[in-house]
Amino acid sequence: MSSLAIEATGLCKAxxxxxxxxxxxLAVPAGSVYGVLGPNGxxxxxxxxxxxxxxxxxxxxxxxxGHDIVADADAVRSVVSLTGQLxxxxxxxxxxxxxxxxxxxxxxxRGGARARAGELLEAFDLADAAGRLVKNYxxxxxxxxxxxxxxxxxxxxxxLDEPTTGLxxxxxxxxxxxxxxxxxxxxTILLCTQYLHEADQLADGxxxxxxxxxxxxxxxxxxxxxxxxxxxxxxxxxxxQRGAAERLLMRRLGGVVHLEPDxxxxxxxxxxxxxxxxxxxxxxxxxxxxxEFSLGRPSLDEVFLALTGRPAAEDATGEGAxx
Amino acid sequence: xxxxxxxxxxxxxxxxxxxxxxxxPRPSALSAALTFGWRGMLKVRHVPEQLVDVTITPVxxxxxxxxxxxxxxxxxxxxxxxxxxPGVLVMSVLFTTVYSGVALNTDMxxxxxxxxxxxxxxxxxxxxxxxLGDSVRxxxxxxxxVVLGVVLGYRPGGGFVGVLAAMLLVVxxxxxxxxxxxxxxxxxxSPGAVMNGGFLAIFPLTFLSxxxxxxxxxxxxxxxxxxxxxxxxxxxxxxxxxxxAATAGGIGLVLATAGVLTVVFAPLTIHLYRSRG
Numbered sequence: 001m002s003s004l005a006i007e008a009t010g011l012c013k014a015x016x017x018x019x020x021x022x023x024x025x026l027a028v029p030a031g032s033v034y035g036v037l038g039p040n041g042x043x044x045x046x047x048x049x050x051x052x053x054x055x056x057x058x059x060x061x062x063x064x065x066g067h068d069i070v071a072d073a074d075a076v077r078s079v080v081s082l083t084g085q086l087x088x089x090x091x092x093x094x095x096x097x098x099x100x101x102x103x104x105x106x107x108x109x110r111g112g113a114r115a116r117a118g119e120l121l122e123a124f125d126l127a128d129a130a131g132r133l134v135k136n137y138x139x140x141x142x143x144x145x146x147x148x149x150x151x152x153x154x155x156x157x158x159x160l161d162e163p164t165t166g167l168x169x170x171x172x173x174x175x176x177x178x179x180x181x182x183x184x185x186x187x188t189i190l191l192c193t194q195y196l197h198e199a200d201q202l203a204d205g206x207x208x209x210x211x212x213x214x215x216x217x218x219x220x221x222x223x224x225x226x227x228x229x230x231x232x233x234x235x236x237x238x239x240x241q242r243g244a245a246e247r248l249l250m251r252r253l254g255g256v257v258h259l260e261p262d263x264x265x266x267x268x269x270x271x272x273x274x275x276x277x278x279x280x281x282x283x284x285x286x287x288x289x290x291x292e293f294s295l296g297r298p299s300l301d302e303v304f305l306a307l308t309g310r311p312a313a314e315d316a317t318g319e320g321a322x323x
Numbered sequence: 324x325x326x327x328x329x330x331x332x333x334x335x336x337x338x339x340x341x342x343x344x345x346x347x348p349r350p351s352a353l354s355a356a357l358t359f360g361w362r363g364m365l366k367v368r369h370v371p372e373q374l375v376d377v378t379i380t381p382v383x384x385x386x387x388x389x390x391x392x393x394x395x396x397x398x399x400x401x402x403x404x405x406x407x408x409p410g411v412l413v414m415s416v417l418f419t420t421v422y423s424g425v426a427l428n429t430d431m432x433x434x435x436x437x438x439x440x441x442x443x444x445x446x447x448x449x450x451x452x453x454x455l456g457d458s459v460r461x462x463x464x465x466x467x468x469v470v471l472g473v474v475l476g477y478r479p480g481g482g483f484v485g486v487l488a489a490m491l492l493v494v495x496x497x498x499x500x501x502x503x504x505x506x507x508x509x510x511x512x513s514p515g516a517v518m519n520g521g522f523l524a525i526f527p528l529t530f531l532s533x534x535x536x537x538x539x540x541x542x543x544x545x546x547x548x549x550x551x552x553x554x555x556x557x558x559x560x561x562x563x564x565x566x567x568a569a570t571a572g573g574i575g576l577v578l579a580t581a582g583v584l585t586v587v588f589a590p591l592t593i594h595l596y597r598s599r600g
Contacts (some may be wrong), residue, residue, distance in 0.1 A: 052441045058599075078349065078443035092366050104358040105442055107347035116342065123340035133369060148439065153346045178340070185341050286536030 001058065003066075005030040005157050005188040006051060010060035012212075013046050023060065028205070030065075031147075031190045033179065035203030035220075039301075043212040044192040045085055048159050051190070052082045058213045065156055081155035085162050085192075087142045090137040095126050095145050098134060103152045108300040115186030120148040124178075137218060139172030147178055164198060174202060196303055208307060216307050223303070230295050231258075231267045232276040237289040239263040245288045254277040258305050269306060270295065352445035354501045356452040363456020366426075367463070377422050381415035385471060388535060396536060401476055408472035408479075409489060409562040410534035412465050413554065416497045417529055419464045421521030423457045424504030428514045431599065440597075447593045454501055461497045465490045481567035489564040492577060496557050499581030502588035509595040526556050553580045 006028035013021040021043040028034040030168055036044050049055040053073040061068065067075040081086065089098045096117050103113035121127045124144045143163060150158055161180070164172040179189060179202055193199055199206050200220045208216040208223070216223060231255070236245060242264065249268045250257050253275065258269045270276045276295050278296060283290055345394065350358070367374055395402035430436050439449045469486055471479075479486050504521055511517045531545065531574070532554040538546045549555050560577045563569030 027430060029525075047435075054437055054440055074443055077441055078346075080441065082441040084434040084437045086437075088434040088438035090362070090435045091433070092369050093362070094369075097362075097365055101358060101362055102438075104361075104440075104442055105350060105355055107350045109347075112347075148340075151341060154342050181340060188343065 001189045003030055004028060004063075005032075006034070006049075006064055006190065008060065008062035008063065009052060011047060011057050011062060012059040013043075013050060013057055014048040019212050021050070021057075021279065024209065024212070024214055026062075026207060026214070028189050028190060031183070031184055031186055032204040033191055033202045035193070035199035035206040036190065036201045036209055037206055038192075038209040041126045042209045044209060046080075046159055046212075047209070048161050048190065050193055052080060052159050053077055054082075055316045059060060079156040080117065080159060081150040081153075081157075082147050082159045083161065083163060085165070089134050089142065089146050089148045089308070092133065094122060094131050095135055097142075098145060098149060098193045099152060101257060102125045106153045108152075116152055120152065124148045138148055140167055140174070143167060143171065143175055146180075147175065151182065155187060157190070158182065159190050159192075162194065163191070165194065208303065209306075225271075230270060230276075232270040232279065233260075233265065233267045233294045233296060234280070234283070234290055235262070235292045236265070237291045241288045242266060244286065245283055248283060248286055248288070249279055252282060255293075256306060264291070334342075335468075339417035345398040349443050352448060355444040356455060359449050359452020360455035360459075361452075363453050364403075364459055367456075367460055371427075374419075374463060375421065376562060377419045378415055378467050381411050381418060381464075382471060384414065385411045385475075389475060392535075404472065404475055404477050405566075406537075407535070408461045408462060408469065408477045409565045410532075410558050411472075412468045412489070413558050413561055414529045415464045415468045415495055416461045416493045416533055417500065417525055417554065418522075419457070419461050420497045420501040421504050421518065421525055422460075423454060424506075424508030424511075424521055425514045426457075427453065427505050427508040428511060428517045431509065432514075445588075446597060450505060450592055450596060454498055454505070458494050458498055459500060461494045462490060465493055473498055479565045479567075481565050481569075485564045485567050485569075488569075491562040492564065493557065493561055496577055496581045499584035502585055502592055505592040506588050506595065509592060509599065529551060533558050553577075556580065557558055 004027055006026055008024060008026040011021055011024040012019070017222065019229055024043065024047050026034075026036075026047075036047065038044050046055065049077075050057045051062055051069060053076050058072060061070070063069070064076045065079050067073075067079070069076055090101070093101065098118035099120055100113045103116045104110070108116060117130075119128075121130045124147070126141060126145060126148070129137065129141060134145065147160075147163065149165060163175050163179070167175065176198075177202070183189060189202075191202060197257070203220060205219055206217070206223055207214045216316055232249070234245065234249070242259065246257050246259065246266055249266070253268045253270050255269045257266055259266050268279075270279070276293075280290060280293050324537070388407055388411075389400050389404050393400035393407075397403035397406060429454075436449075469490070481488070507520060508517050511520060532549055532552045534554070538549045538555070541549060556573065557577050557580075560573040562567060563573055
C-alpha cells in the first residue's frame with residue numbers, strides 16, 4: 001500500500017487562550033515510522049490525541065487509514081493503538097491482568113486472552129514479573145508492558161508518545177528494537193519525541209513542530225542537511241575571547257553560531273570534519289585559546305536554532321494542560 | 324530490572340510478540356462491561372484497604388450507637404439493634420458509593436483511561452462495568468454490617484430471604500446514586516476533592532434520616548426534611564424487608580428514585596467521560 005496512513009490538514013486545538021495546535025498538516029506514508037519532533041509544549045501530544053480520537057479538533061480535518069477522525073471515530077479506533085506519554089497501563093493490576101484485560105476488550109476469548117498474555121509476557125521478558133502489581137515495576141518494565149498492551153492485536157497504526165523519555169539507555173534500545181520489529185510487520189508508527197537522535201534512529205520522515213505548527217519536514221538526512229550535518233562545539237580558556245571566536249567561526253563556517261549558556265562555550269553548524277578542523281586551527285592562529293573542541297550531531301536545540309532562529313522554547317502550557 | 328542482556332526481548336526474531344491471528348470482532352457491549360467489572364473486582368482483591376476504609380466508619384457507628392445510645396434511645400441495646408442494623412446497612416453502602424466517584428477521578432488522572440477511550444468498544448462500558456464491579460463492593464460492605472449485627476444479637480424477622488432482598492434493594496439504589504458521584508468525580512479536580520465533597524453531601528443525607536432515630540421524636544421542620552429524604556425511604560423499605568413487613572409502594576418508590584438518578588446522571592457521566600480531553 002503506497003497510500004497515506006495519516007492525512008491531516010489544518011488541525012487546530014485550543015485550551016482556553018492557549019493555542020496548543022495551530023494548523024498542523026501531516027502526510028504520513030503507510031508502513032513507515034514518522035517522527036514528530038519538538039520540545040515540551042510544542043503540541044505533539046495534543047496532535048496525537050486528536051488523531052487517536054481522544055480529542056475533537058476545533059478546526060481542520062484528518063483521515064487515519066482512510067477514516068475521518070471525527071465522523072468515523074469508531075472505525076479509527078478499531079485500527080489504531082495508543083501508547084500515551086503516561087504509561088497507559090493499570091498500576092493496581094498485575095502485568096498479566098493488564099494484558100488479559102486488554103485482550104478481552106479487543107474481543108479475544110477467555111482462553112485466547114490468557115494465551116496471548118502469556119506469549120507477550122514471554123516476548124517482552126516480563127514472565128517473571130507477570131504476577132506482580134505494575135506499580136512495583138521499573139520504568140523500563142512498565143514501558144515494555146505498555147507497548148505489549150498496544151500490540152495484543154497487531155494494530156495497523158500505532159501512536160507512540162515519547163516512548164523512551166525517562167528510560168535508561170538499555171531499556172531505550174529494547175523499545176527501539178520493538179518498534180523496528182513492528183514496522184517490519186507492516187505497522188505504521190507515529191512517533192512523538194523530544195530527541196533528534198531517536199527520530200534519526202527510527203524515523204523515515206520527520207516533522208518538526210513548534211508552537212503548534214509544523215516548521216520543517218523531511219527525511220532525517222534532508223533535515224540534517226538543512227541544519228548542517230553536525231555541530232562544532234568549542235570551549236575557550238578565556239570567556240572574554242568569545243566575541244572574537246564567534247566572528248571568526250561565522251566567517252569561516254557560515255551560518256549561525258550559537259552562544260552556549262556556558263560563557264566560554266559556543267557552537268556552530270558544520271557538516272564537514274575537515275572544515276571544522278581548519279576553523280579550530282585558525283582560531284589558535286588568531287590567538288584565541290581553545291580549551292576543548294568536539295564535532296557532534298546537532299542537538300534538538302541546534303535544530304531549533306537553525307530552523308527558527310531562537311532556542312527551543314520550554315513552554316509550560318500546551319501539552320501539560322492538555323493531559 | 325532483573326533482565327540480563329542474554330534475555331533481552333528480540334521481537335524481531337520471535338513470532339510471539341506479534342499476533343499471528345487476525346483481529347477478532349469487537350466484543351459485545353455486555354462482554355466489555357463485564358470485563359470492566361472484572362477489573363473492578365481485581366482491584367478489591369489487590370487493594371482491599373480501599374474497601375476497609377469506607378466500611379470501618381459504619382462498623383464503628385453500629386458499635387457506638389448500639390452500646391452508647393441504645394439504652395437511652397430505645398430502652399435497651401437489644402431493641403435498638405433491631406432498629407439500627409438496617410439503617411447502618413444503608414449507611415455503609417451509601418458511603419461506599421462516594422468511593423465510585425473517587426475511583427473514577429483517580430482513573431482519569433492515569434494514562435490507562437486514554438487507552439480505554441481509544442479502544443473500539445461500547446463507549447459507556449468502562450463506566451457501567453466499573454459500577455457493576457462496585458456493586459459487588461456494595462454487597463460486601465452491606466454483608467459485613469449484617470454479619471456484625473447478627474453477631475451482636477440482631478435477628479431479622481424477614482429471615483435470610485428478607486435480608487437478601489433488602490441488600491439487593493440497597494445495592495440497586497446505590498447503583499443509581501453512584502452515577503451522581505461519578506458525575507461529581509469527573510467534575511472535580513482531585514480524588515481528595517471528590518471524597519470531601521461526596522461526604523459533605525452524604526453525611527447530612529444519612530444523619531438527617533431515619534437511620535438512627537424514629538422521626539416522630541423530631542421537631543416539625545426537621546421531620547419534614549427527614550420524611551422527604553430519599554435515604555429515609557430506602558431505610559424504611561430495607562427495614563420493612565428485613566423485618567418481614569415491606570410495602571410494595573415503599574419498594575417501588577426506592578426503585579423509582581434509583582431509576583430517576585440513573586436516567587439523569589448516567590448520560591451526564593458518559594458525556595463528561597467522552598468529552599474529557
